[in-house]
Amino acid sequence: MSFNIRHCEGPGGVLDVARIARVIRGSDAEIIGLQEVDRHFGDRSDWVDQVAELRRLVDFDACYGVNQDLGPPAPGRPRAQYGTAILSRHPIRRWRNTHLFKSPQGEQRGLLHAEIDVGGTPLHIFTVHLEWFAQTDRPQQVKEVVELIGSTSPAILLGDFNAPPTAPEIDMIRASFTDCWSLLRDGAAPTYPADAPTTCIDYIFAGQGVAPERVGVVMDDPMSSDHLPVLARLVLAAPPRSILTNSEWCDQ
Template structure:
């Protein structure tokens, strides 16, 4: 739905979606399928994880966030957490990271790398400011470490410190951590986990074809209240994660 501004208050639908570089559980690379999921969700702001930008042959060397933005007619911001030399002279750099797509104007963007132990993948926190009908909404997107709990705990602490008392703010991402873990418990001390508004609590988001773990979240910071949350399941084969859709009330 479109955001409605009333006395410096807006309602907005947001989506967190790990797109697995556009490859579905059927092994097919289909970025238009990802765009279709986003379009049908009605989300006005989308936080994406595992997004390739001229990265390698698995995504046909394409700029995935630019393609999605063109298909949807959305503004974009990108945070490169892996940034490699071009594959050929004069070619674009090979990048992999997170992104924001927004129906509303993006006024600024910055990506900050998070703690990384030797041998682990570089992770980051993408910070985007969006003009939500006159309200400056701070949108943060992250994708925490998969294999190292120590890294995830350090990274979640960094996320808390980097966002601080910023508001109104939302935090979207694949946290590779289930409810009740130290990482999610720490985040819940300063943010409202949208899953807590759902009767019955969190729902499994991964793997998409037979979900057993809840590792994808929409967190609400200061000035934001979640009123609805759920999964988008119309095309569960589009990625290995199911996207999380939340309706939020934002106060300016």
Template structure:
């Protein structure tokens, strides 16, 4: 096991060196940058309310910072949503605390309350150490009695290479909705461009509603050469369910994937982190 770990690390270092050489060549006029190594994360933050009931956005920022994540897909993010999160713009606060770029996708989007100039919003966000050059949020299928969910997409410029990053949070209470939503996600992303999809899928990878994703993409945890535990992320303090997943498309290779357990009280989910290779 130790030798395999060293092999993975050696591969990452070698490929990173190759990427640096290719980057220098691109600067000299080459048409294409080399591969990139990224640490990507999925984190359901439960509007920054921890299992201890403390509302603490900076605690979420600390978990992200200490993990070393370059790009993070956040679920259950409030934007001037209600008193439960002190009417804060949580994605903006996290971006400021980390010094990251950010985009927010509103899946609940209601008119401002009386006396306020801010819309009442709830959804997902993407934080990135690297510049975000484009973004969009697409609402997914929902039954009349279900909460609106979406697919948030950001194009990220990683030293000259464009990386497509997607973040979603599927229905919590309807397997029928999740099945349609996962198929829609596959249709929206496709498989032509190198991309990374993260999210809280509210279903085990073996569930019927997960199969469109499992067939189309690579499950980073299942590909990990030396996984620790079973990859479960929920509930955070005694996880039993692997419902937070990182997927990669063709052109992106997961190298090492782990559950981040540095602060189980920060949210009701643990973050999932994967080191991936984008390229060549």
């Protein structure tokens, strides 16, 4: 599943971490890439560590990629952080977050990479939230993402790409990955805005060693965020490879 949770605030302005957790549990997803996740970030999310809270409510393993890291609001308080996360029913063995290109007017974005043990097979999950305001940043960010993943397999790339299916940067990704939306006869389903979706900007891409079988949006609670979650079924089909040395990983 790929799910932009908008710091757990729905279109109605209601902040509810438990609501996001219910959507995740109800989907029966085994691995979830989350975008717009707060950790003690501010009043908008009640200073909550949303990674820890979702991990507790869903009872999954988790890792976090910090893309904005601000000093604590007061002595003795934790740092204010914002970024992406991965939840997994299977053990997360190691992970790393790599910051992507950012122009002076852009917002820092990152590629979070987790190695997950799926029945003894290392599965590489990558989640990303690409630039929205500085749209000229996205092609460079996509180029970096494709290069960072390289020949790693089996691999899945998912996230909020802030670009419609016709955008050149999405074509850049399709040159190296299989777009799960291609399984649908009518193309990608709209994912944004959740209360009246008109465009697709959320994707799941199958990399080497993974075959997609089904894809769709989760409509159980469209008011839990401003994005609809994307859910896909994928099958592992190839032996694992890794692009990182041990010294480059973060251990859980």
